[in-house]
Amino acid sequence: MSQNKPAENSNRSLTHFDTSGQAHMVDVGDKADTHRVAIASGYIRMHPETLAVVRDGTAGKGDVLGIARIAAIMGAKRTSDLVPLCHPIALTRITVDFSLHDDGISCHVRTETVGKTGVEMEALTAVQTGLLTIYDMLKAIDRGMVMTDIRLLEKSGGRSGVWRA
Secondary structure (H helix, E strand, C coil), X not given: CCCCCXXXXXXXXXXXXXXXXXXXXXXXXXXXXXXXXXXXXXXXXXXXXXXXXXHHCCCCCCCHHHHHHHHHHHHHHCXXXXXXXXXXXXXXXXXXXXXXXXXXXXXXXXXXXXXXXXXXXXXXXXXHHHHHHHHHHHCCCCCCCEEEEEXXXXXXXXXXXXXXX
């Protein structure tokens, strides 16, 4: 499925609005608990000199990727505090991986739970929080870094089953 096409279930109504158009938190009380997984990724582009600081471990603020990994995990755990209509979710697993490339760093996050609602927002929040932390730690030497391509790659669990980008 192309990321530019609407989802297969796009003919359904938007679930965060009631019949009178008011925003509300979706009632998931009648849903079954299922194993739910979401995988998201993103990228931060930077100058080669900035990337060398990460690669060589010479950033003045410490271990850039280690701190960004902890930030991403914290971001996933705090998603319902940041996104108003997200349910608080008991996450059972969060993995965060960074890879260095020629022009930047990619972030890949997998979130899991056993519950009544999905973990897509947690995975996406984790990616963005990790990338923001990299930016914060390196901005003194490269304010022109660009975070890009933050997207959901895959989700599974629940009534809608598996979706892949």
